[in-house]
Amino acid sequence: MTEIEGPCLTPEDMLCFDVYALGQSFGRLYKPLLDPLGLTYPQYLVMIVLWTGQENTVGRIGERLGLETSTVTPLLKRLEAAGLVTRRRSEIDERRVEVGLTPRGRALRAEALHIPACVEGATGLDPNEIRALRDKLIGLRRAFGQD
Amino acid sequence: MTEIEGPCLTPEDMLCFDVYALGQSFGRLYKPLLDPLGLTYPQYLVMIVLWTGQENTVGRIGERLGLETSTVTPLLKRLEAAGLVTRRRSEIDERRVEVGLTPRGRALRAEALHIPACVEGATGLDPNEIRALRDKLIGLRRAFGQD
DNA sequence: CGCGAACCTATCGTTCGCGATATAATCGCG
DNA sequence: CGCGATTATATCGCGAACGATAGGTTCGCG
The missing domain is CATH 1.10.10.10 (Winged helix-like DNA-binding domain superfamily/Winged helix DNA-binding domain)
Known part of the structure; x- marks a missing residue:
């Protein structure tokens, strides 16, 4: 209300x-x-x-x-x-x-080896950007401290 | 093998x-x-x-x-x-x-209003960092083009 | 107007995902 | 050694999550 x-x-x-x-x-x-x-x-x-x-x-x-x-x-x-x-x-x-x-x-x-490259292509990001993004996500998960 | x-x-x-x-x-x-x-x-x-x-x-x-x-x-x-x-x-x-x-x-x-602040606190990030991270995630999702 | 195509929601069967609980094996302290 | 506490996995019931399918509604073109 x-x-x-x-x-x-x-x-x-x-x-x-x-x-x-x-x-x-x-x-x-x-x-x-x-x-x-x-x-x-x-x-x-x-x-x-x-x-x-x-x-x-x-x-x-x-x-x-x-x-x-x-x-x-x-x-x-x-x-x-x-x-x-x-x-x-x-x-x-x-x-x-x-x-x-x-x-x-x-x-x-062997049949799955091609997949990571396909996905990386779909992201439109270069390896450095992916790396940076992953670091942030990992840091976030660590901050939640659920280990 | x-x-x-x-x-x-x-x-x-x-x-x-x-x-x-x-x-x-x-x-x-x-x-x-x-x-x-x-x-x-x-x-x-x-x-x-x-x-x-x-x-x-x-x-x-x-x-x-x-x-x-x-x-x-x-x-x-x-x-x-x-x-x-x-x-x-x-x-x-x-x-x-x-x-x-x-x-x-x-x-x-009203009972849920306090929750976002709790979560923001748990992330350990300031609003600007959250904003930047969200933009990257949104961009990624858009790149996948599944709309 | 009429009828096929597209749209919106619901249902079904399978796979995830969790907490609570159970069972068995190992550890630790006396 | 002995017995409680901890550890590792499995089971169960429920709530997601999807694709395939089905039902009814609306749209659009002739």
Whole structure:
């Protein structure tokens, strides 16, 4: 009822709006590139972690992507069902589940190598600008301190 | 099998990783602020559109947030069930559904007014830096050209 | 006016994403 | 060694998020 018309609380003033909408846009940008590989966008992000990293566990993958294990576990099961990923209990610490790649999962990497360049092209930014922007986003995430 | 070890395809080189993870972080940052209001993060974003805008339809709300109507429709139904929002067919164009606020939905605005300042504080950035960052994100989204 | 095209919303099935909770394994302190 | 606390994963229920599809409305061209 009260006619508060403050400058705050408009979408135009809020960073979260743009981060949110850009996240959606990234998903849509990647979709046509990932469909031929049979991967969803979050599955692709997990595969990148696996392609580059070693000694991956469920929890470690979640940390890298900022996801809970309750999200990662079913995602990995789908990748396992697709024949791309292996999951087995660690022998050293049986609480952990070590996640690895099948030969098919490793081979898929070659089919995905062209994607980063496509996306970089779509941004219209040069590597320096991307670097600078990433530093800001990383700093922001760190400022939230949710580790 | 082939030992490709290119510099590409590592999480450290990819902008999408940071946008993705930051989006998750924003959701977690807002959660404790929104729980007292009984809103989820996407519901809050919709409410902001409604608090500021006029003449809102399902499709228009989706445009603002970068969401499909198949996402917005059930979301609005939950807000309607919560007594915050009204939905009714336009009399001028019966394809459209006009979305408005109930008194309770309008009143909720006052309880949310403090939130933007909290978030701005958490970022550790001054308004100018936020402005500059937002411009980059908006530009990026525009470059993807998914309107 | 009439009819096909375009438009707006809703529904369905699948995949994410979280918190709460459960279960099992390891750690640490006495 | 022994037992509580912590750690790691899995499960469940709910709320997003999308594409495909379907239904009804309006538009536009003949």
